[in-house]
Amino acid sequence: GQQLNQSPQSMFIQEGEDVSMNCTSSSIFNTWLWYKQDPGEGPVLLIALYKAGELTSNGRLTAQFGITRKDSFLNISASIPSDVGIYFCAGLDPESNSNSGYALNFGKGTSLLVTP
Amino acid sequence: NAGVMQNPRHLVRRRGQEARLRCSPMKGHSHVYWYRQLPEEGLKFMVYLQKENIIDESGMPKERFSAEFPKEGPSILRIQQVVRGDSAAYFCASSPGTELREKLFFGSGTQLSVL
Numbered sequence: 001g002q003q004l005n006q007s008p009q010s011m012f013i014q015e016g017e018d019v020s021m022n023c024t025s026s027s028i029f030n031t032w033l034w035y036k037q038d039p040g041e042g043p044v045l046l047i048a049l050y051k052a053g054e055l056t057s058n059g060r061l062t063a064q065f066g067i068t069r070k071d072s073f074l075n076i077s078a079s080i081p082s083d084v085g086i087y088f089c090a091g092l093d094p095e096s097n098s099n100s101g102y103a104l105n106f107g108k109g110t111s112l113l114v115t116p
Numbered sequence: 117n118a119g120v121m122q123n124p125r126h127l128v129r130r131r132g133q134e135a136r137l138r139c140s141p142m143k144g145h146s147h148v149y150w151y152r153q154l155p156e157e158g159l160k161f162m163v164y165l166q167k168e169n170i171i172d173e174s175g176m177p178k179e180r181f182s183a184e185f186p187k188e189g190p191s192i193l194r195i196q197q198v199v200r201g202d203s204a205a206y207f208c209a210s211s212p213g214t215e216l217r218e219k220l221f222f223g224s225g226t227q228l229s230v231l
Contacts, residue, residue, distance in 0.1 A: 033220075042209075102220045104159075
């Protein structure tokens with residue numbers, strides 16, 4: 001599968017600050033997903049993006065599907081301690097087998113630490 | 117509505133033993149996926165199954181690994197003759213289908229440790 005590059009690798013911020021992270025790929029994707037993973041748990045879907053240019057919000061989270069279809073960003077406003085975790089982007093490769101369902105490509109994650 | 121259930125949560129095996137990981141999808145979901153996560157890495161796709169069929173196993177190692185999703189019962193990921201490099205978190209996910217906006221839900225994973 002295609003490699004997704006996430007940055008930054010980690011972030012250490014104070015409660016109340018805004019956070020921005022992004023994900024890039026050398027090839028296009030037709031679906032971008034953002035997940036959060038808590039320690040010892042599986043990823044939980046935060047936001048799904050299906051169309052280039054799409055901007056979607058979920059509470060304090062906002063994500064956009066880049067126009068080039070090769071990138072996406074996730075913003076978290078007014079961070080709180082429970083935002084701590086690892087944030088993964090994932091993409092669905094349009095070149096993959098049409099029968100491959102959700103054979104997602106994941107980035108390596110952005111680790112977020114929030115201090116009170 | 118129970119989520120995706122995986123068991124065991126933790127599994128310890130010695131080199132050469134077999135590991136069997138189980139996954140019960142969410143009620144009403146007939147599509148199951150297995151992913152592997154190494155420390156400080158993202159999840160890597162292994163295999164996609166529907167009831168009694170393997171649809172895509174392009175991410176599965178060619179030897180020692182197999183998966184099934186029988187008509188009745190959970191999906192099983194089986195690793196024979198485990199080696200230390202098999203130590204990882206194995207996540208199962210399910211979805212009702214593959215149409216856009218049909219979401220993928222993950223279980224809490226099985227942490228496999230090979231001694």
